[in-house]
Ligand SMILES: [Ca+2]
Ligand SMILES: [Ca+2]
């Protein structure tokens with residue numbers, strides 16, 4: 001794995017013990033993966049690869065984005081990824097004891113350190129962020145969460161009004 005990683009900790013397999021979710025943050029390639037602790041001190045962490053050969057995942061979050069009771073993963077790739085994908089995605093959990101995650105791409109515009117929260121108070125998680133340069137750097141990207149994970153883009157002014165800033 002590259003030196004610059006972004007990490008989150010959550011119990012994504014519902015066994016009462018926390019896992020580590022990791023993604024490469026810089027231009028070095030690595031894996032989006034989750035790591036389960038061994039059963040005791042004599043066992044190492046067990047790696048579960050979600051996707052190999054990814055870079056620039058500046059946004060990483062864990063939450064139940066489709067409200068099915070299983071934790072999902074959000075990733076966003078920096079927009080400065082020449083000629084390659086800059087996906088803003090939710091990886092939906094299949095809810096199994098050893099969960100797998102299927103990517104649902106919400107946008108390809110990229111995002112820099114996107115964040116999550118229920119910003120419109122409708123009891124589902126939303127995602128918002130912005131790029132730091134390029135053609136969409138002045139526009140926040142705001143995605144409505146929910147069962148279908150439908151997305152919409154709103155201007156920074158609308159987002160401010162929603163957040164009452
Ligand atoms: Ca666990
Ligand atoms: Ca879920």
Ligand SMILES: [Ca+2]
Pocket residue numbers: 117118119120121122123124125126144145
């Ligand atoms: Ca919401």
